[in-house]
Amino acid sequence: MKSLITICLLAGLSCSVAAEKLAIVGGKVFTGSEQGTLDSATVLIDNNKIVTVTTSTEVPEGYTAIDATGKYVTPGLIGAYTQLGLVEVSSSAGTVDASVTESLVSSTGAAFDVSYAINPDSTLMAISRVEGVTSAVTGISRSATLFKGQGALITLSGASDSVLKARAFVAVDVGNYGAEANGGSRAAVWVTLNEAISEAVQVTTAAQLSPSSDWHGINSRADVKALKPVVNGTIPLLIFADRAADIRQVISFKKRYPKIKVVLVKGMEAWRVADELAKADIPVIIDPEFNLPGGFDQLGATLANAKRLEEAGVMVAIGMETHNIRLATQHAGNAVAFGMSWDAAMAALTVNPAQIFAMPDGLGTLKKGAQADVVIWSGDPLEVSEAAEMVIINGKQVEMTSRQIKLQQRYQQRAQSEQASQYIR
Template sequence: MVLVAWAPAGAAELLIRGATVHTVDTPGTLVAHDVHIRDGRIVAIGQGLSVGSGATVIEAHGRPLTPGLFGGITGLGLEEISLEPSTVDMTVVAAGAQRALDGLLRPEFDPRPAFNPDSPHIATARAEGVTFALVAPSPSPGNELFAGLATMARLHAPRPALAGTQTLMLDLGADASGMGLSRAGQYMLLEQAISEAQAATLAEGEQRLLSSAGRAVLKAQLAGGRIAFAVDRASDIRQAIAFAARFRARVLIVGGAEAWREAQALAAARIPVLIDPLGNLPQDLDQLGSTLENAARLQAAGVPLVFTRPAEGTHSAHKVRQAAGNAVAHGLAWDAALAALTRNAAEAFGLGGEMGRIAPGMRADLVLWSGDPLEVTTLADQVWMDGVTQPMQTRQSALRDRYLRGDR
């Protein structure tokens, strides 16, 4: 069987020969198969494929080939040293400040202008097989309800870029406790903000929660945009499901420690859930139902499952694949774990037609591994993005090489 898609003639060609191809698509895993790439796209998958004399041929020798991995929700390009405020641009208010601007909620906060494509953390993530990640703002003092707008980053060298539609990050429950409001108070402010955003006119002199820019952003997201609810407690997840039914917004759950308790409702609503596979012991009272079987239970119910490691999102985004291996150890099927790092992530953020699968017509964002990619000891032997070989050197490997040479 050979899967083929059209591509422009004369484009640069690459053939990866004899790989164990994990397509994360209908064909499943294809042993001893070739992947033909031209002009940055996959044009054919099969056995015994031939290419022109000018094509580059990579002998895989049976090694696993997967789509590039999703690094989860991160501060890549927005955070360098967590305790050095001048290098942290994830919040609307600088680290150490006491309150948000003007006392207003700021759903319009967009950190994209501060994105640093030269961050060494990006090279580290890419060398470990991560080719895309959500670059997201974090709540700041007084602005915990709406953290701001997150954007997907493609981590290709030499210049990583942000692309795709934006996602509004909404924090509720314990995640928004810094506002000094009860949970009921948080929902009250959310309803008032929605009313402001949808109102045709606002009464003069009435106290407002949103700026004109904030109203425009929230109105657009409610009318078909993407809103991520950072919640853990089952009751808050039920509120998010009701919110999705009430508005045209495409809702995601982030955290979801107790999502397994609402698995059937989440599956029926086709709401993706981004969870930490290592979530086990509760970090607060919203997570009393935490379990290492969360992923397996959600997948069994048919919930679109995506993995993230918020605690290590910026500095160790690559560790999300190790966490996925832990989910397999606690009942999740191996193929489902890989999908949670690839296809499901791309589809959750509207990029499923471009990445996340190995199929004709898809971007050639691929990783060739030394072994099972969900094993801790496995390394990414080579990464390609748009069919272009990516540099595997990082700041860490440069320092290693320097000291091995004896340089001072």
């Protein structure tokens, strides 16, 4: 990977001053739009928006040129399902905001809202950002309740207010973990889920949830309020499931509640019911690396999962555990090695998660009017030997450094300092 100084010289810019108008010239551009992938194109950025993507290599007056010849240019990557901003060390003895036990406000967990817990100063933000991840979907990973609360869409720009969209989805697990936490059996978890959703559907007026009104539901009043956007089809319901039998139950659930925007997450055996998922218009967020079963509900795990879903016409997004979302391109590359098309793999990292979660400002694409989240790569981003050389978020270049990089530099230079390394900041 080139150093930050080399990247600045390549761009002809000072990294401490963001140019208002940039022209990224000559790169192979994946647009994530109807323009597709262009072999040699120019991306024009004015302030924080994409002006256009054109096959012309001429730089308009007033634009600062960045030579991307021989390089790849893509939209900023989107972490399709993470706990970024909620967890630093998952096994910490302190508070881990990605885990919830119980609370007086909620009976089923739908009311929990992670937007209050996000820490934009998490070191994992920069670690992910320098690998080309510019925004993410973040939510609770473990809950003692039925639902995993309401997740959020965030930017990795480092801004103090990193939430792009609060209460963007609700999540629930109907697989082994979800069944174990809710009665110890799928016979309990599905009945509970159906009842919780049915209650939210039946509530039609605010008066029904008034503190002065009687309420005897399995949801709390706050849970019902959180579930109303789900049953109205405003925000998606993410359902975690792996085995084919569970996924068929998810498809049946979608038929019972056609207005709900159901999204399948994990889906290690999703390839076994790929045609049914496509027919039901259910997108799938997967980690394509899984090929060994971690439990009896994952016996059909295969590296060909992504390929088979794509061939069936299922919309696929790629997501994984928080600390490894920086490896998303490597995982997508492995999916390509096992038959997924290159364009579909790139879409799974960009435009597909943006569409699934209705992300604002055209994120996940390089097209006119979209927010300028752009990554310039040294080569094919799905090749493990290539890396992000420049990351632009909301029209501004970000510093290509992280805690890991700073630690490396600190101990490389320790012999040159008179102070002990632990006192250098």
